[in-house]
Amino acid sequence: MKTQNQHAPARTISSVFTGRGFVKDSLIFWAVVAGLAVLGALIGDNYIRHVFILVFIWCIVIASWDLILGYAGIFNYAQLVFFAFGAYSSAMLSIYAGFTPLLSIACAAGVGAAVGALIALPSLRLKGEYVALFTFAVHLALPPVIQQGKAIGMGGHTGLLGVPWLNLFGHQVSTIDKLTWFWVSLAFGSVCVYLIYFIVLRGRMGLAFIAMRDAGTFAQSIGVNEGKYKLLAFVVSAVFTAIAGGVYAHYTTVVTPKILGTEFFLMAMVMIAVGGLGRFPGAILGVFIVVIGNELLRSFDDYRLLLLGVAVVILVIFFPGGLVGLQRRRSAGRGGQ
Amino acid sequence: MSHMSLENVTMKFGPFRALTDVSFHIDRGEILGVAGPNGAGKSTLMNVCTGGLRASEGKVIFDGKTITPFSRHVRCGLGIAQTFQVPTLLSSLTVGENLLAGALFGREARGAPPGISLDEILSLTKLGDLLEMEAARADLLTRKRIMLGAALATGPEMIFMDEPLGGLNAEEIADFLDVVRHVRDTLGITVVMVEHKTRALAEIADRILIINFGEFVMLDTPEIVLNDDHVVEIYLGKKHDA
Numbered sequence: 001m002k003t004q005n006q007h008a009p010a011r012t013i014s015s016v017f018t019g020r021g022f023v024k025d026s027l028i029f030w031a032v033v034a035g036l037a038v039l040g041a042l043i044g045d046n047y048i049r050h051v052f053i054l055v056f057i058w059c060i061v062i063a064s065w066d067l068i069l070g071y072a073g074i075f076n077y078a079q080l081v082f083f084a085f086g087a088y089s090s091a092m093l094s095i096y097a098g099f100t101p102l103l104s105i106a107c108a109a110g111v112g113a114a115v116g117a118l119i120a121l122p123s124l125r126l127k128g129e130y131v132a133l134f135t136f137a138v139h140l141a142l143p144p145v146i147q148q149g150k151a152i153g154m155g156g157h158t159g160l161l162g163v164p165w166l167n168l169f170g171h172q173v174s175t176i177d178k179l180t181w182f183w184v185s186l187a188f189g190s191v192c193v194y195l196i197y198f199i200v201l202r203g204r205m206g207l208a209f210i211a212m213r214d215a216g217t218f219a220q221s222i223g224v225n226e227g228k229y230k231l232l233a234f235v236v237s238a239v240f241t242a243i244a245g246g247v248y249a250h251y252t253t254v255v256t257p258k259i260l261g262t263e264f265f266l267m268a269m270v271m272i273a274v275g276g277l278g279r280f281p282g283a284i285l286g287v288f289i290v291v292i293g294n295e296l297l298r299s300f301d302d303y304r305l306l307l308l309g310v311a312v313v314i315l316v317i318f319f320p321g322g323l324v325g326l327q328r329r330r331s332a333g334r335g336g337q
Numbered sequence: 338m339s340h341m342s343l344e345n346v347t348m349k350f351g352p353f354r355a356l357t358d359v360s361f362h363i364d365r366g367e368i369l370g371v372a373g374p375n376g377a378g379k380s381t382l383m384n385v386c387t388g389g390l391r392a393s394e395g396k397v398i399f400d401g402k403t404i405t406p407f408s409r410h411v412r413c414g415l416g417i418a419q420t421f422q423v424p425t426l427l428s429s430l431t432v433g434e435n436l437l438a439g440a441l442f443g444r445e446a447r448g449a450p451p452g453i454s455l456d457e458i459l460s461l462t463k464l465g466d467l468l469e470m471e472a473a474r475a476d477l478l479t480r481k482r483i484m485l486g487a488a489l490a491t492g493p494e495m496i497f498m499d500e501p502l503g504g505l506n507a508e509e510i511a512d513f514l515d516v517v518r519h520v521r522d523t524l525g526i527t528v529v530m531v532e533h534k535t536r537a538l539a540e541i542a543d544r545i546l547i548i549n550f551g552e553f554v555m556l557d558t559p560e561i562v563l564n565d566d567h568v569v570e571i572y573l574g575k576k577h578d579a
Contacts, residue, residue, distance in 0.1 A: 011455050013433040013468060204441060211438050215425040218484070220409035221387065221418065222439045222491050223446030278429075 017207045026198060033190040040182035049178035053251060055291045056189030060244035062271050062283045063196045064237040070277030071201055072233040073213025075132035078119050078139050079268065080260055082238040085115045086245025087255045088146070088154060091163040094250070096153060101166045105246035112242025113235050120234035124227055139265070143257040159256025166250045175253055188247050192240050197280045200236060209233060213278075266308045267294065273315040276322025285323055339398075340365040340495055340527045341386065341417075346395035348381050348551075355381040356551045358395070363495070368521055368528040370542030370559070372535055374571060378551040379531045380422075380499065386529070387419045387497050388412040399495075414446030418493035422500045424480035426472040426487075433468035435487045443491025451492020453524060461519050462486040478509050485516070495527040496520065502534050510534070514541050535572075539563055547571070 014020050036052075043049055065079045089111040093104035119138060123131045150156030166173040166184065173180045200206060208229040211219035220226055249255045258264070267290060275286020297304050319326055339362040348356040355378050363369050371379055384390040386397060388409035397405045404412060427435050436458060443451050459465040462482040467475070472483055481501060488496060501517070502510050514537060521528050532538045538545060539559035547554040547562060549571050555562060562568055 011459065011465075013437045013455070015431065015434045015437055017434060017437060204445075207434070207438055207441065210429060211427050211442070214427045214429055217389070217409075218421060218425050218487075219427075219438075219442075221413060221421075222487050223410050223413040223442035223444075224438075225410045225442075225446070 046178040053185045056185040058287045059189045060192040063193045064240040066283040068233045068237040072209035078135035082241035083245040086242025087249040090246030091249040091255045094164045101250045108246035112238040116234040116238025146257045163253045276324035279324040282324035338365045341399045344396040346392045349393040367543040370538035370545040371531045373548040416494035418488035419497040420484045424484045428473040439487035439490030497529045
């Protein structure tokens with residue numbers, strides 16, 4: 001019997017984009033987050049807490065990068081530009097305008113949206129690898145701009161010192177208070193990562209991103225508005241990364257052009273390479289492995305960057321899909337037997 | 338009744354003219370075959386109709402509305418769908434998700450729910466048992482069916498198919514032609530089919546359009562077109578050449 005109502009066909013498609021497994025996966029996610037929160041209290045060592053705080057902040061950056069690079073397939077290499085704008089705008093708003101840090105982080109998100117849109121507009125007219133060239137050029141051009149920005153209070157080469165501490169409901173959270181910072185950064189990190197992977201990427205936007213990545217022309221022919229969704233990919237990615245920048249600024253209380261330096265960029269590249277793109281939780285695992293591994297390598301000092309570089313080369317050659325690629329290959333192998 | 342018409346359409350790439358002053362009507366509810374030798378401008382013609390290219394001169398009119406400057410997704414929203422010669426799908430997703438994407442974004446582009454239900458699409462494309470399969474693992478015929486299914490899910494009034502029979506064997510061709518007939522007969526969708534396989538085209542098309550060197554040659558019923566001396570000459574060369 002054919003129903004009159006065509007909004008509700010007899011058969012529906014079951015998919016992660018229509019909510020399949022959402023509750024279960026969400027419960028697992030928040031259980032892991034709760035476990036990490038308890039872990040923070042159990043760890044006595046402030047240095048280890050510090051490493052985890054960095055992990056949580058990096059998780060936001062890498063999840064945002066995974067959104068645009070891994071899911072939407074846009075070769076954006078200006079991710080740390082968003083981070084820098086977030087860090088500088090949040091720091092400057094709280095230093096010069098006296099905003100409370102939480103408010104300045106929120107404003108930094110707005111700045112991130114604007115910067116994301118600004119970088120998106122020329123990128124929308126470019127194809128594939130030219131987007132990579134353009135966005136990386138923006139990344140390279142930013143440090144000299146920041147130097148010149150000394151005149152408007154950007155601190156030049158030495159950066160901005162004395163960024164105000166986070167003020168949580170009247171309670172000042174100093175950088176030394178690692179336990180509170182552990183929880184604060186975990187809260188920011190888990191909420192942002194959840195919004196990115198569970199809300200944005202499992203919704204219509206995520207489906208549009210994957211469609212554009214897999215088959216751009218076909219996607220347009222079935223109604224995907226390429227301009228709109230590519231712009232959204234830049235803006236959403238930039239907003240979350242700018243928030244991470246803001247949190248970072250108030251945690252370290254120092255913002256310098258070093259956040260656009262080779263070390264940070266290499267770190268981010270290695271995280272993506274280790275974890276693998278476009279498949280949760282690959283990139284997030286990459287962050288944990290690389291940040292913790294990087295701390296373990298501290299004793300190598302000057303050779304650390306070299307080791308990171310070698311790691312990227314080896315990973316890209318032998319494990320092009322990262323951790324998730326490895327897991328995928330194994331399950332594919334099993335299927336073939 | 339004209340569903341889409343081209344008025345003096347010229348498509349230039351620099352100094353090269355891929356289409357020169359082409360005009361014709363596509364009737365509502367017909368199956369129109371488009372044929373011509375390699376490089377005749379068939380793909381260009383299709384792109385001008387579906388939004389892949391913007392005609393340099395002339396007009397494309399759909400349902401009485403000029404759509405010449407509109408991009409692909411806008412035309413999709415108006416009810417113009419297309420399938421491609423090489424079936425590129427959303428290969429990291431399941432078959433069902435490919436159809437879902439068509440329904441979802443077709444609806445977004447149109448601003449209203451598409452008028453074709455999932456049941457109809459599944460009975461037509463016979464994809465019902467394959468919804469959970471990864472699209473990347475489908476064979477060629479299945480890939481073509483998925484692509485058609487996703488295009489139909491957008492709820493089109495007219496569909497352009499670029500060489501839908503390419504790479505299929507005789508049996509598969511017969512199967513696919515059946516599907517195309519159903520698309521027109523049960524869903525009432527106007528079908529425009531670019532195809533090299535003229536025999537199959539003659540079997541299914543109501544009319545056939547022949548273009549050569551980017552110019553309109555003729556548009557008539559298959560019997561007339563395929564028995565026309567000039568058309569035979571285009572395909573086989575002049576009789577007295579040898």
